[in-house]
Structure formats: C-alpha cells, structure tokens
Amino acid sequence: MPENPYATPVLAWYETHARDLPWRRPDATPWGILVSEIMLQQTPVARVLPAWQSWMERWPTPADLAAEPPGAAVRMWDRLGYPRRALNLHASARAIVDEHGGEVPREHAQLLALPGVGSYTAAAVASFAFGQRHAILDTNVRRVLARVIDGVQYPPKSQTKAEATTAQELLPPEPAVAARWGVAVMELGALVCTARSARCGECPLAGQCAWRQQGYPQHSGEPRRGQRYAGTDRQVRGRLLAVLRSAEGPVPRCELQRAWDEPIQRDRALRGLIHDGLVDPLPNDSFALPG
DNA sequence: TAGACGTGGTG
DNA sequence: TCACCAAGTCT
Known part of the structure; x- marks a missing residue:
C-alpha cells in the first residue's frame, strides 16, 4: 500500500483553514x-x-x-x-x-x-463521530482526486471501483489521522478546488497536481447532465407539500388543487407523496403530514 | 444502472 | 439570464 504524499500538506492546510462548523466542534x-x-x-x-x-x-x-x-x-x-x-x-x-x-x-x-x-x-x-478509519468519498473528494491524481477536470459521472480503491489506498494508517484526512480533503474540495473554479494559489497540492501540471485540460465528452426542475413532478410535489406544511392540520383536496393547475400531474404527484409516506390520506378526502 | 428526488444561490 | 451546482440514496 503506497503512502499518501498529499496527507501532510492537506492536513497542515486544514489546520488553519477549516471552517468552524457546529457539528465539527468537540461537543458535537x-x-x-x-x-x-x-x-x-x-x-x-x-x-x-x-x-x-x-x-x-x-x-x-x-x-x-x-x-x-x-x-x-x-x-x-x-x-x-x-x-x-x-x-x-x-x-x-x-x-x-x-x-x-x-x-x-x-x-x-x-x-x-x-x-x-x-x-x-x-x-x-x-x-x-467515532474516529474510525474509513475512506470518505463524496463529490468533493472525488473532484480533488480526479484533478490531483488523474489530471482531469471532473470525476466520472458515477462513482467507479477505481475511485474507491484509490481513496482506500490513500487512507493514513492511524484511525485518528485517517479521520482528519477525510474531512480535510472534503474541505479542500469545498473551499479551494471547487467545481466552478480552482483557486490553485491557495491550494496546498498545487505543486503536485496532475491537472495543473498538464495545463488544466477542459472536460471533454458529454455535457454534464443538469437536472431540470420547472414543470416536473418534483416541483409539483414541492408545491403540495408546502401547502401541507403551512397548514395546521388536515387539508381538503380542493385546497391542494390550488397548488397546481394540471390535474393529471397533480394527482400523480399526490399519489407519489402518499406512496413515499410523506402524506397521509384521511377519510374525508383530506390530506395531512404523516401522523 | 440511469433516473427520480427539492430548493435556492451563483458565475 | 439560466444552466449548473450543493457532504447522496434508493430503486
């Protein structure tokens, strides 16, 4: 198992640049x-x-x-x-x-x-929470590793076995250090090596980054799929749930109808919410948040 | 294994 | 302005 040549600079950077988030405090x-x-x-x-x-x-x-x-x-x-x-x-x-x-x-x-x-x-x-030694592989870590190691702008659309292997191999032996390393790389991806920009002037890995050494080759291939929202069932579900959240108790069907005009899609969305357990259908054709 | 699943900020 | 993006999971 090769050593992690990034750990020392990233850990040092985290020491002085980590955000003070409440769930990171000692009393969390x-x-x-x-x-x-x-x-x-x-x-x-x-x-x-x-x-x-x-x-x-x-x-x-x-x-x-x-x-x-x-x-x-x-x-x-x-x-x-x-x-x-x-x-x-x-x-x-x-x-x-x-x-x-x-x-x-x-x-x-x-x-x-x-x-x-x-x-x-x-x-x-x-x-x-428990200081154990586990590979942390979220969107931030995937992007940082893609750039630093593979020299590409973005990681694959879905997580690969190779990425998991790499993350595992980079894990420092000491559990406490491994845990620190995990948050630290995530933080680097969140603050410095972001999707939209790479602030290499602030990056502790700038000197060993393959993407930088290769002149920042731009992502080639399919455009990264963006999620549409307007007009989708997701939007309708959001509207329906917003009505139910704002109400004190059960809401009659007619009130929900004001959330979305188109009846087919509205009913489909409502059925979906009920199916997911986010909404309870009540006897008198009214609806409520699950009780 | 793509696609569904909310919402709001931003370059 | 309007795509894109934000510490993913489930089916």
Whole structure:
C-alpha cells in the first residue's frame, strides 16, 4: 500500500483553514453529526446551518425525535429540499431507540442499515463521530482526486471501483489521522478546488497536481447532465407539500388543487407523496403530514 | 444502472 | 439570464 504524499500538506492546510462548523466542534454528539450528514446530502452548508441549529435544539437526542410523529420532522424540515430525508431521519431515530438503546451505532454496517444512510454517510459518521478509519468519498473528494491524481477536470459521472480503491489506498494508517484526512480533503474540495473554479494559489497540492501540471485540460465528452426542475413532478410535489406544511392540520383536496393547475400531474404527484409516506390520506378526502 | 428526488444561490 | 451546482440514496 503506497503512502499518501498529499496527507501532510492537506492536513497542515486544514489546520488553519477549516471552517468552524457546529457539528465539527468537540461537543458535537454522534446524533448531531448524523443529522448534519443527512442534511448536507446535496445541500449547501449555508442552508444547513440554521436548520441544524433548530433541529438540534428541538430534538437533542434520537429519543426526542422518535417520540414525535413523522410529520413533525417533515414540517421542521421546511424548505431544505428532498423531504424524504426528514422521514428517513425520523425512522432512523426510532431504529436507534428500538435497536440500539438510543445511541447512534458505531459500526459501519449498522449505520448503513439506517434508512437514508448510504455508503458515504455511514463512512462519514463512523469516521467523524467515532474516529474510525474509513475512506470518505463524496463529490468533493472525488473532484480533488480526479484533478490531483488523474489530471482531469471532473470525476466520472458515477462513482467507479477505481475511485474507491484509490481513496482506500490513500487512507493514513492511524484511525485518528485517517479521520482528519477525510474531512480535510472534503474541505479542500469545498473551499479551494471547487467545481466552478480552482483557486490553485491557495491550494496546498498545487505543486503536485496532475491537472495543473498538464495545463488544466477542459472536460471533454458529454455535457454534464443538469437536472431540470420547472414543470416536473418534483416541483409539483414541492408545491403540495408546502401547502401541507403551512397548514395546521388536515387539508381538503380542493385546497391542494390550488397548488397546481394540471390535474393529471397533480394527482400523480399526490399519489407519489402518499406512496413515499410523506402524506397521509384521511377519510374525508383530506390530506395531512404523516401522523 | 440511469433516473427520480427539492430548493435556492451563483458565475 | 439560466444552466449548473450543493457532504447522496434508493430503486
């Protein structure tokens, strides 16, 4: 297993440039770290910050959240996006209480079994909350490694086995150092080696970066697929859920109809929300957040 | 394994 | 302005 020639400069850079985020402080609990990781999925730090504060004030432990109906989580989630994450967090809280004595589990496999916790999040919690040695491979790390090692502007569209192998090989032997390395590369990708710009003047790896040495070859091939939103079911679902969140209790169907004109798509979106457990259909043709 | 899944900020 | 992008997961 080759040594990691990037660890020393990246760790030194992190020492002085890491952001002071509440879930990174010494007093952060595993639960707080899990909540942050779920919230941060596809969501910028700036938007997570206030949401995380409110969430942790209201539900400081998994048991606090588990005692509430799932709809309370969905309402609290507000406009963070991908509201099924709120449902997943609630279901995770109940699983943690029911199956782990109210404590966030330490084992990667047990974390992975929680709803909404995939490969990245399980590794992140095991590493950041419990100081274990796991490869962290998120969008930031993938981009940094693609540039520094492979000399390309962007990583492949979907994660490859080769990327996982590389991340594993770069892991420092000491668990505590490995955990530090993981956040540090992520932070480098988030602050310096970003998707839109590469501030190589501030980068501790500028001298050993393949992409830089090769003159920044631009991404060639298919344009990177952008997600459309306007007019999609996702937008309709968002509108419907917004109505239900703003209401105190159940909402009659006619009120939901004002959220979207087109009836076929509106009904399809509503059925989807019900199917996903984000909405409860009630007897008198009204609807509510799940109770 | 693509595609679905929210929302808002930005270059 | 308007694509693109943001600590992914699930099917």
